[in-house]
Amino acid sequence: MIEDKLPDNVTALPLRPVIVPRDAHCISRRDISDEALRVLYRLRNAGYKAFLVGGGVRDLLLGMHPKDFDVATDARPEQVRELFRNCRLIGRRFRLAHVYFSDHVIEVATFRAEDTDGEGDGNDRVIHEGRIVRDNVYGDIDDDVWRRDFTVNALYYNIADFSVVDYVGGMHDIAARSLRLIGDPVERYREDPVRMLRAVRFAAKLGFHIDPASAAPILEYGQLLEHIPGARLFEELLKLFMSTSARDSFRGLVEYRLFERLFPQTWECLQGDRDGRARRMIDLVLEATESRMAEGKPVNPAFLFAAFLWPPMRDLADEYIGHGLPAFDALQRAGDAVISQEVGRVVLPRRITRVTREIWELQPRLERCAAARAGRLVENPRFRAAYDFLLLRAAAGEPVAERAEWWTRFQSAEPGARAELRPVGDDARPPSRRRGRRGGRRRRRVEAPAE
Ligand code: ATP
Numbered sequence: 001m002i003e004d005k006l007p008d009n010v011t012a013l014p015l016r017p018v019i020v021p022r023d024a025h026c027i028s029r030r031d032i033s034d035e036a037l038r039v040l041y042r043l044r045n046a047g048y049k050a051f052l053v054g055g056g057v058r059d060l061l062l063g064m065h066p067k068d069f070d071v072a073t074d075a076r077p078e079q080v081r082e083l084f085r086n087c088r089l090i091g092r093r094f095r096l097a098h099v100y101f102s103d104h105v106i107e108v109a110t111f112r113a114e115d116t117d118g119e120g121d122g123n124d125r126v127i128h129e130g131r132i133v134r135d136n137v138y139g140d141i142d143d144d145v146w147r148r149d150f151t152v153n154a155l156y157y158n159i160a161d162f163s164v165v166d167y168v169g170g171m172h173d174i175a176a177r178s179l180r181l182i183g184d185p186v187e188r189y190r191e192d193p194v195r196m197l198r199a200v201r202f203a204a205k206l207g208f209h210i211d212p213a214s215a216a217p218i219l220e221y222g223q224l225l226e227h228i229p230g231a232r233l234f235e236e237l238l239k240l241f242m243s244t245s246a247r248d249s250f251r252g253l254v255e256y257r258l259f260e261r262l263f264p265q266t267w268e269c270l271q272g273d274r275d276g277r278a279r280r281m282i283d284l285v286l287e288a289t290e291s292r293m294a295e296g297k298p299v300n301p302a303f304l305f306a307a308f309l310w311p312p313m314r315d316l317a318d319e320y321i322g323h324g325l326p327a328f329d330a331l332q333r334a335g336d337a338v339i340s341q342e343v344g345r346v347v348l349p350r351r352i353t354r355v356t357r358e359i360w361e362l363q364p365r366l367e368r369c370a371a372a373r374a375g376r377l378v379e380n381p382r383f384r385a386a387y388d389f390l391l392l393r394a395a396a397g398e399p400v401a402e403r404a405e406w407w408t409r410f411q412s413a414e415p416g417a418r419a420e421l422r423p424v425g426d427d428a429r430p431p432s433r434r435r436g437r438r439g440g441r442r443r444r445r446v447e448a449p450a451e
């Protein structure tokens, strides 16, 4: 009986799933990747149940191209591994099988259940302060469905008869373009606060609204994100922003007061943003990210974080300069301070923060743009990102447009003609040898470090 299996937080009681037959939905095997089909068929031929589930089913029902396919089965992870040579088991918190193909991975998850019968060893499902920290009690599809987050993510495409199995009204919510959590929203957010970020992400990506009962608690429970490991927040941020709906993700995070929890320093700048530059910087970098993603060009997350954290970094550097620190030192110190405070919340990996710093530290050098040294600077592996960043700052309203143009001309000039390019701005003055000595604030702001 399904009723016996329902977790406490599920109040709606569908008596049996709705089975949507092949001719009543639009999912065709032609739209499913060959690799996903191979995994589904091999599981089925070995006598297991095999379903496509999650974003793949949801996106196909919406006529979109899924970015990946997830498979759910009653085979245990070890049994999945026996069927596929190209398979690895991963994850402790949530044990999964990854089946590798030349250019992508199919994730195969065994159905999960509540640990109600005590069958597990007491360590398989671990709940700490209402949060699920481990979830490895296995079950059947009618157990598995209730632990999924949104109804539209809990539809199962059955490879046995090509039907869609719907326990939770997901088909209705797809048609209504609504994101609705399964069960009691507060409890579901408590179990896993990242679901708040997922709500915003899916709303942005799919153009759905968040059902009022699922939306309301986000404002109240946003602080629960503080319990989430910073590395997981970083992964979620990448999904939110490295996307063709990056701007809607940002708007959603602001609307639900989550942005201020993830980027408190940037948020503070946005509050006092009299000249609107901080906001423009963010809008522009998100717009650029969206178009690059749409064109299939690579996007560098370090560039994104460099832009997000630039406004607080710039303010702090100005403060240090006001206290008499040379511009480059001020920038370095402010960069360290802003990054280490951010990393206390969202763990940006070192390989990212290193590049973020390099982009920042090249700014004063680009601002100086002395023709004699420019050729060498162009060779710097980080030049392109730093130049793009200078363009971004110019577009956001910082007084660096002339320099940005100079670099544009410099790069398109023939090597022989480069030396002829007239310097602009402060660089038009004779080179100074007084680096680090007392002088006016403006002069120091544009000083470059020794090369
Ligand atoms: P996309 O892959 O487009 O980002 P998705 O819905 O496939 O979206 P995944 O993170 O790939 O998202 O997860 C696959 C499925 O696993 C989800 O559709 C959902 O059913 C379930 N799931 C993932 N994360 C959670 C979570 N935090 N809480 C509950 N269920 C989840």
Ligand code: MG
Pocket: 054, 055, 056, 068, 069, 070
């Ligand atoms: Mg997915």
